[in-house]
Amino acid sequence: MKQLYFLFFLLVTATLYSQTKVSGVVKDETGMSVAFANVIFKDSNVGTITNEEGRFYLESDDTYDAVVFSFIGFETKEISLGEKTTYKMEVTLSEEAAALDEVVIFSGKTSKKDNPALTILRKIWENRRENGVKKFNQYSYDKYEKLEFDLNTIDSSLIKSKMFKGMEFIWDQIDTSNVTGNSYLPIFINEAYSKVYGDNLMNEEKEILEGNKNSGFSNNQTLIAFVKDLYKEYDVYDNYLKFFDKAFTSPLSRTGIDVYNYVLLDSAYRDNKWCYNIVYYPRRKNELTFKGDFWVNDSTWAIKEINLRASKSANVNWVREVYIEQEFDVLNDSIFLITRDYFLSDFSFRKKEEAQGVYGRRTTLFDKYSFDKARDKSFYKQQIDPYNEDIYNRPDNFWEERRMEQLSKDEKGIYTMLDTLKTVPRFKAFYNIGATLASGYYQIGNVDAGPVFSIFGFNEAEGLRIRLGGRTYFSQNDPWRIEVFGAYGFKDERFKYGLSGKYLIDKNSRLTVFGGNRKDVEQTGASLTSSTDVLGRNLASSSLISVGANDRLTRINLSTAGFSIEPAKNFNVRLTGSFRTLESATETFSIDYFDENGVQQSELSQAELELGFFYTPKRKTSGYGVERTVINDGDFPNLYLGYTRGLKGVLGSEFEYSKLQALYTQPWNIGGLGRLYTTVEVGKIFDPVPFSLLNPIPGNQTLFSIYNTFSNLDFYEFVSDEYVSLHVQHNFGGRIFGRIPFLGKLDLREVIGFRTVYGNLSQENIDLSRPAFQSITDGPLLPSNLSPSNELYYEYSFGIGNIFKVFRIDVNFRGNYLDRPDARKIGVTGVFGFSF
Missing domain, CATH: 2.40.160.50 (membrane protein fhac: a member of the omp85/tpsb transporter family)
Structure with missing residues (x-):
């Protein structure tokens, strides 16, 4: 717990460049911000949507020479990029003269009975308990989880601060977020590899941790467990998604039509499956809601892809941003299984974009699904050794064989950087202050x-x-x-x-x-x-x-x-x-x-x-x-x-x-x-x-x-x-x-x-x-x-x-x-x- 409080203590004080980076704001002709507009690199699937203030950030490892902006009721606009990095763009969209013919589109309040997006949403409700591992009597799979904390919004004044005198080497690890566009410094990483077993007939599930590794704070189960609980698992099909002791209404919730507007935006093949694309956004401010979109299959009504971005006006303290992505793979014609879950949160004492903060990021990958292999109830009830030292000291070849996603150069550098940082007297002093306040x-x-x-x-x-x-x-x-x-x-x-x-x-x-x-x-x-x-x-x-x-x-x-x-x-x-x-x-x-x-x-x-x-x-x-x-x-x-x-x-x-x-x-x-x-x-x-x-x-x-x-x-x-x-x-x-x-x-x-x-x-x-x-x-x-x-x-x-x-x-x-x-x-x- 002490180490975690030091990470948040950095809030108080508070490279590797992609080939193409853009950021800015989208407005209409009257100067009003356009929220939830689509921003995409031309001739690609790399895109994002603007936030409630119309702001956006987009990056890619590839080189692109144009960005396309679009939104319902506005003319699509393409802007050429003269440089690989273009920040603070101001984009103005003009209202279009005629509505689209291909699809019936709704804007504003979308609770009309003949809204096709709502018809699809009801199909999702009817089939949500028939998707994924719930279709089988028993299941098992491998799970790899990576948790990372990063100090973000780093500027020259912070780098030159006397607080970091003697610790200048940490700035060598600075990177840029592809979600917010802010610079960040990785300061903690934890990896975990587990086997998960479940039985839907007995309503039992058991997770066995087989390996755990973290930077700088080896064998600290308190820090590891606290961080994992902060990012507890969730199911987007549930009516409410609980994060940080708050219950956010899921866009797939049966009560979603009371708090969200839904728009059927597109239809296309996604991995050889015909899917509908639905955009959703909150009806009111100050509620625990998201904005984003999802792709849903037209026959199983299972989610293929979904992204969720917490409303900026949501009444949550210390959290400036919450962003979630989930991807599902097709096992056969009727079963979709989750393969990737990405969760990013931006902690800060202030919600202003220029304020320093801490990113918390969790990436969870799922593989090697197996089904209908029954195990005795005693297997699920049997207690596991509360601590096995070998689990926290696995050799490098263990991780090379089981990582489902390789570490980036920056992530590898965290292990070395944290070990070095712990030897710096100034760091020890800050650490002791944070530990005293915490305990x-x-x-x-x-x-x-x-x-x-x-x-x-x-x-x-x-x-x-x-x-x-x-x-x-x-x-x-x-x-x-x-x-x-x-x-x-x-x-x-x-x-x-x-x-x-x-x-x-x-x-x-x-x-x-x-x-x-x-x-x-x-x-x-x-x-x-x-x-x-x-x-x-x-x-x-x-x-x-x-x-x-x-x-x-x-x-x-x-x-x-x-x-x-x-x-x-x-x-x-x-x-x-x-x-x-x-x-x-x-x-x-x-x-x-x-x-x-x-x-x-x-x-x-x-x-x-x-x-x-x-x-x-x-x-x-x-x-x-x-x-x-x-x-x-x-x-x-x-x-x-x-x-x-x-x-x-x-x-x-x-x-x-x-x-x-x-x-x-x-x-x-x-x-x-x-x-x-x-x-x-x-x-x-x-x-x-x-x-x-x-x-x-x-x-x-x-x-x-x-x-x-x-x-x-x-x-x-x-x-x-x-x-x-x-x-x-x-x-x-x-x-x-x-x-x-x-x-x-x-x-x-x-x-x-x-x-x-x-x-x-x-x-x-x-x-x-x-x-x-x-x-x-x-x-x-x-x-x-x-x-x-x-x-x-x-x-x-x-x-x-x-x-x-x-x-x-x-x-x-x-x-x-x-x-x-x-x-x-x-x-x-x-x-x-x-x-x-």
Whole structure:
């Protein structure tokens, strides 16, 4: 992950010439830009289309002396080329006097029932599940994938920049993109060769990686996996194509006619198959759509070729350009199989053409298809060794035999250039800055110091707090890890500390042992699902500013030991034993209770044994050490079921009880309507326990929007021994604001939220902890006053996201229980974050 952030860090600072290059802009006679016009070298099949601003770039390795420009409703124009390289052309097209006779053409809105392009589109829908490998019971094929990152829009000022002093040799690798026309410098390349097996009857697919090679960062599975997930595979026949956590409407979608215009432009033979050429372009701006064209066969209605270029006005951050090409080969008269997939994205902090950026390019080639060879279900379920060192160290002859596309001279040079660059001191300095920003830790030898973002904090018990910590880090695949921190509060004048260790015994079953001890101040009222993570997030000290008095804090001394195992992929079983002592951290907050003799106690000692089951289907991770990096964080469901048993008498433990808890979180892509997050939590304690062992409904007194908490609840405003809660948050991704003229260009995004909880509290538990409850309420000690038992508590919120591309502000409304003392009816919170 650190290496990837350095690649994007280059954004901040931010030869081989073809025989013929042209670029410029196409306009009509009034000076208006002509979008989606055809640009082609005369007497060739080498062409492109103009973007939404009418701009184009075209190049070829061959020499041509003329370029032809055409578009529906305009006269075709041919321009001679006096030089092999002609930039900044200004082309004016004149309206034609008569319409074409050969084909019925539509322009503007093309939803008319008699539009032949729509008739063809419906044929594609009818046959889309009958094409390619889906026509066979089983299939297999070889796959070669090449991923490359390039620093682009390189000019003389960047080349002469003092930032690159001592690294001038990197400019020898400069090339030019045949899609955008911008110069670029290759800075990273990764090659992968795999065998893919599938069974349509069992709905199973398995990919076995046989070789992987990259420049400069060998054996870094985190970087490789992150980049691959960024360019996850897609099917153009699907209704929505997901890139960068955004769902683009496919031009082949059944809902495509609602967002695209389609024009039947041409018909011709493509590899001895008669095909129709259809041009499509978006009806409206600011939506997640493409423009481009595709060729479709006239009998199978299978796609022969397609290109997609993301709309310039699409509400996507940090991405200036997305371009896709796919090519299909004819296996026989009725089956088309994909042979090539090309994906280019242009990342930049600004969308202006002259701004520096980073290209991300993926080329995937497919070969050696084989069909109808059945394999047992056990073949697809069998887990593969998470890391085989031989795969990442294949010899050169392995790649020479399996590459389906030879590397260019520039691509070969990347391997040498990156290896040399890593020895330059200035590069190392930039690398360390990027790594620190990415991970929150600063590496000193084999120790990471940090997290740097948790050094300062504030709360009512400690006042100003300073925290310093570190962890061992020899490599991302360390079989063991130790973490430690020390903290000091200037108000309570106390020293706090934490120590944690874990060791991976077996990498295949993920059998891990762990243990630790922490003595600290904690906000135990911030989460329903309890955690025994020794060095987990501490809301008591992570915020410098809070709403109201954040004084309901607890001093905790927690020791844990246990083990975890992963009997199946993404299914983890964990057994944890813990012992903790608890006491109030402030004079204004009490956790007092009556012991079995009726004597009031202010300190609690309790031992627990917890059995937890964690299931995260579709989660992707990298590495094989004791800690793994989650690649697709927030893109998979999360299920937890836990049983906790209180152990009376162990080390002086005072209570015996049983507790069940469950949590289910699920993200949903709702097509073109955005992204929905849902969370359900339930829990019950079956025996009497004191106040500090109950389940507080999670409040939030910070100024930050924290998902799965209640923004207008104070800490410990509600406490329960049984509960069920629901949290829903939906991000429309700008679909509403994008259609409002004066808001469309701001790329703002609409976010709505709803959260509710029902809880109950027995009179027995109230009587057991009467002193504690009296410290947090002025009213009678009844279940209806201490937990949301007489009616569901609920909140709702409206937010505006993507402010300056990094900030969201939410206005939160409390739905009921408004008559409670100091009830916060309306609140404003915000959250920072980088997202596409």
